[in-house]
Amino acid sequence: MTVSGRQVVRAVIAGCGSALPRRVLTNAELSTMVDTSDEWIVERSGIHARHIAGEGETTRSLGAEAARRALAHAGIGVEEVDMIVVATSTPDLTFPATAALIQADLGVQKGAAFDVQAVCSGFVYALGVVDALIKTGQARCALVIGAETFSRILDWTDRATCVLFGDGAGAMVLVAEHHPDTPASPGLLVTRLHTDGRQNDKLFVDGGPSTTGTVGHLRMEGREVFKHAVVNIAAVMEEVMTVAGVQPADVDWFVPHQANRRILEGTARKLGIRADRIVMTLDRHGNTSAASIPLAFDLAVKDGRIRKGELVLFEAMGGGFTWGAVLARF
Numbered sequence: 001m002t003v004s005g006r007q008v009v010r011a012v013i014a015g016c017g018s019a020l021p022r023r024v025l026t027n028a029e030l031s032t033m034v035d036t037s038d039e040w041i042v043e044r045s046g047i048h049a050r051h052i053a054g055e056g057e058t059t060r061s062l063g064a065e066a067a068r069r070a071l072a073h074a075g076i077g078v079e080e081v082d083m084i085v086v087a088t089s090t091p092d093l094t095f096p097a098t099a100a101l102i103q104a105d106l107g108v109q110k111g112a113a114f115d116v117q118a119v120c121s122g123f124v125y126a127l128g129v130v131d132a133l134i135k136t137g138q139a140r141c142a143l144v145i146g147a148e149t150f151s152r153i154l155d156w157t158d159r160a161t162c163v164l165f166g167d168g169a170g171a172m173v174l175v176a177e178h179h180p181d182t183p184a185s186p187g188l189l190v191t192r193l194h195t196d197g198r199q200n201d202k203l204f205v206d207g208g209p210s211t212t213g214t215v216g217h218l219r220m221e222g223r224e225v226f227k228h229a230v231v232n233i234a235a236v237m238e239e240v241m242t243v244a245g246v247q248p249a250d251v252d253w254f255v256p257h258q259a260n261r262r263i264l265e266g267t268a269r270k271l272g273i274r275a276d277r278i279v280m281t282l283d284r285h286g287n288t289s290a291a292s293i294p295l296a297f298d299l300a301v302k303d304g305r306i307r308k309g310e311l312v313l314f315e316a317m318g319g320g321f322t323w324g325a326v327l328a329r330f
Helices: 038-045 059-074 098-106 119-135 222-244 261-271 289-302
Strands: 007-019 023-026 049-052 083-087 112-116 141-149 167-180 187-195 203-205 218-220 253-256 311-318 322-329
Touching: 007 059, 007 119, 007 187, 007 289, 038 261, 049 167, 059 083, 059 098, 059 141, 059 167, 059 289, 083 098, 083 119, 098 112, 098 141, 112 119, 119 141, 119 167, 119 187, 119 289, 119 311, 119 322, 141 289, 167 187, 167 289, 187 222, 222 261, 222 311, 222 322, 253 261, 253 289, 289 311
Parallel strands: 083 112, 083 141, 253 311
Antiparallel strands: 007 167, 023 049, 141 167, 187 322, 203 218, 311 322
16 A cells, blocks of 8 residues: 555545334244244354344344444434435345335435445445445445345254344445545545356355246354355455555454454454454344444444544455455554
């Protein structure tokens, strides 16, 4: 990364927000629905509960509410928003994009709105897309939203998958600002995205408009996903830190995709990141796919852990396989 005093355009995080469905499904309640137990779920994932969307709660409604809260936190009105990007694998409709529906709900009347589909890596991908568009002058104020209702694509008889996922939404407001081109300046510093389509059958949904004409259900080879996750996530985290010229000790907070406690702790140990620097919410939210990073970030900002000026590392891996990381100065 170039370190100089020259001014560059940065995509700066101006605010954040989140939204969760009203219903909380605990492991104890889940054990009455499928052959499992609280001990079994916690031991393998670290999850104790998750939120499940009810009647009238959709990816669109959750995403819009998270966006409203993010704008309020940023102190920015909807008239300033000129781009909305929604990361989701569970859209309200095949088309139009959920982002377009949210644009209408918020009353935004300018700019572009579209969805990004990279499963659990979706929010990292969306940050990368918006970062590039802000740097090239195509947006000045963007809403980046991760929103999911995975409960609607789960096979509730498959205990290997239905215990892991939950619903929710998180959002960030990114604004264009000019700052010196150094790692100390605020904004997204480095983004790196990867895909290995050869692994597409390890984590997928067995339906779609072009194949079965159905929504389908989530299917996963858990051991294969775990094996690839630790290697890929650690590698891309090292990649963004190397490009930025920072060390793991320089990172104030690690805000990962909330998939599995063992993956998160194993990755942190591999890179020398202290356990108390990991923002972990999967115990109460489960895996909310593209919503997990902005949900966790919002929680840590609002409870005072993450503060302005701190260096934050986001990472995720999802079906595809897709994976990526973003290093940002909040």
